[in-house]
Amino acid sequence: MTSIAGHPGIAGRIAEAGANYLSERRGILSWVFTLDHKRIGVMYLVSILFSFLLGGIFALLIRTELLTPRRTIMDADTYNQMFTLHGVVMIFLFIIPGIPAALGNFVLPIMLGARDVAFPRLNLFSYYLYVLGAVFAVLAIATGGVDTGWTFYVPYSTTTNTSVTAVVLGAFILGFSSIFTGINFIVTIHKLRPPGMTWFRMPLFLWALYATAIIQVLATPVLGITLLLLVAERLLRVGIFDPALGGDPVLFQHFFWFYSHPAVYIMILPAMGVMSELVSTFSHKPIFGYRFVALSSVAIAMISFLVWGHHMFTSGQSPLASMIFSFLTFMVAIPSAIKVFNWVATMYRGAIDLKTPMLYALWFLFLFGIGGLTGLFLGALAVDVHVHDTYFVVAHFHYTMFGGVAMAFVGGLHYWWPKITGRMYSELWGRLAALLVFVGFNLTFFTQFVLGTHGMPRRYYNYPAHFTSYHQHSTLGAYLTAAGFFLTAGYLIHSLFRGRRAPANPWGGATLEWQCSSPPPAHNFDRPPPVGDPYDMSRIRYDDAIGGYVTAEVAEPAGAGGGPGR
């Protein structure tokens, strides 16, 4: 058992519950060389949460600087680095890997009824690539930072003397981490489904991860070549993006956004998958329109590849291409809307249980709704030429990425927390923190929609005095949101030591992961579990004796030992 100063470590405490994946093998090396998808998921989770903290610190520094119109705590060059690093860390180290790596790795095989992902060693390799990429990013920060914006547009990114090459190489490595995770998930879902688990009996979270994996595999290599070309441009002066040498800087943007637009769907699709699970479980009702939701995930994945030019309306892209992209952007909103309608219909006449994960699901509905609708504003060419590069865009993508993806991530984290750790967190503190986050978030970012339509440009260090009040409200909101997350971290960590031991099925979910113990045994299932409708909750009843749900008329649970009390 890993121990510090004679005290049993966290793993050791959880291990007392009974043999499970945390207790089965002990010691730091058993983690470093693990091939267990659950342990790899936990390692990802810890790393990703640290990245969120780092990115969040940059965010707070940005907002603090913007408290006053002139210099507050840093000079303009440093400010450029702050928003660049905030973007790079949040996007490449938190949001893109986020749900698939931290939650998906843990949950996917169990939900599928498999023993592991198809390529466990590749999975571990993906994690170490993530770490290596993160090291490069930190190296870049330590050696002078980056000030190009996370989009690395040429010609500035090829001529600035900040550590662009280091951070770009880091992003390149992280791209491969993402690709290998995608390959692993696609093969797992295609080949490792147990008997009886047909495509349309898979939980929607798996459909979402599958669609995400398709994007990861097809889009990320284009980012790879883009970053390689950027490095070649910087180191070898290849000239491919330099007009003085016959190159084309708009081509860089085409290359960059061909990945980076589908990338936002890599972010949101898993979040939508989590939403399907949360809404269904906490409404105690099967998901409404299962096939529509499942197929809309794949539709979003496909259409997402056709809209990247909506980031380039003012870049020199031709009017012809701009009009085509604008039209296609409206199309991609349709499958997203289909999902929203289905979630709401699921809740209708359901027995809604406002536990913390459900609160985050509600926040998602509201915040992603706003984010998605404002995306339509931005997709409209005639509107975008006015609000491009203003705070309107900043607010839009924070509503979708933060209000959407991050809320779903936190909701999913709370949902699967008992399964991963075997502990229950405090609902009181959970709801309190959720409320704080919601209020803080809207204060931070709604004001930014207003700022944007009034003309405040993004990435600007100074601003006219009449914007000060908006900025100060926004900064206050940022501090409130941060307080909410620190509170969340506090009670979650506390639960590891003092939380009530979790039953196998604390929430009443019908998907397979609730059939094995909390935490699960090392090999997930002794034998392939019985597969049925993943949203059939008709036989699931609450049992006061164990403080959790049980499934009636099942001979024995597929996992070793089941929950406490069995």
Next chain:
Amino acid sequence: MREVPAQPVEAGPGQGRALGHVVPLRVLLGVWAALVALTVVTIAATRVDLGGLNLWVALGIATAKAAMVALYFMHLRYDHPLNAIVFIAALLFVAVFVGIVMLDAEAYQPTIREYQHQTVTPGR
């Protein structure tokens, strides 16, 4: 744990499918000969002036060669169709990418030429 002795290629337990397909040697050699022949044809075709069509002839021959490599050397012909779907999907997405970017690049070339015309004209 017990060892399982070597199993014949054809008998995969439980599923009745073979562990891959053995491509006949004459097929491999035939494909190779065709590839070399088509290389010669490609070069010969450049000596014939077909204007803009030359590019498409060359690409067409290259596509035929690539198809033969994929179907026989990479045994896509004998594999689970999903493998072929994956490969074709990748090609499709490249086509979408190249197509749309070229569409845009063609459309803004006049703007660039105008700019070059204005700025690089030697003075009078």
Next chain:
Amino acid sequence: MKGEAMLPAVRSAAAPADTAHPGAPRVAHHFATPVQQFESAQLGMWLFLATEVLLFGGLFCAYAVYRAAHPEVFIYAHRFLDARLGALNTVVLVSSSLTMAWAVRCAQTGRQRGLVGLLTATLVFAAAFLAVKYVEYESKWRHGLLWGRYYHPAHGRHTGDASGQAGTGQTGQEPANASAPGDERPMAAGPNQSPATMAAGAGPPSRGGPVTLGGAAGPGATPPAEATRIAASAAGPRGLAWHLRRPDSGRHDEPRNVQIFFAVYFLMTGLHGLHVMAGMAVIAWLLVRSIRGHFGPGYFAPVDLAGLYWHVVDVIWIFLFPLLYLIHG
């Protein structure tokens, strides 16, 4: 454990090779059958190959955009490539694909010696490919036919590779559409065009051969009157003027921005060459394992998968060859 009754009791894939039973199937604990494991590995490799296709797809996109916009550059510059060497490399790589596919067949049918011999042959062909590439690259370097600001052809006449002769087929032909619209007006024969703006960037490699630039002094030289007017309007992208044709260099027929062709050429063939080298490393490792007898009818997946990778490398070259070497003009 009772769960074991469901799955065939096999060693995990991580177990050491069993030299007593070459090709004995090793099924990992999370797979139910060898076929499931094999097909999963194949699907995984095809997905990886899809990513390779998209990686190179970006470069093909750059090629397409630049060639469509500046066909005169491609028609002019491709003549510096030797299509005979390109064709030789094509045949070499295609042959290496044959030996690789044949090697897979040998593994599948238990022909140990054939497997070892054919993997070796594949390596030999791959090495030959790289050797020819080296010859080509060295010749480019020597003649100053590089990318960006390093483009300094040693003399005005067209130079071929290796033999120094003109490129295949179009000896002495003038490019059909040499001039972009901006080129119609005659370039003023200013005596000192471009040197200072060019010199501000990294200098050309010294092996590029001396190029007289009408008395340009090198870094920091004061730009002459003609270049000043041009440089001023292009103050942002400095050096818009550097590529103007120098009347004393003998390259009157050269279109603007020829260096873009070489940027594309080196990027595409360079990335391809890196993939060839990586493939060689993998095949060498397979050769070592096959000498030790690891592969047989029940276990040949690594050879098969490496073969798939190698064939994709071949396919990419099959497209690179006509696109770079056989541009009809």
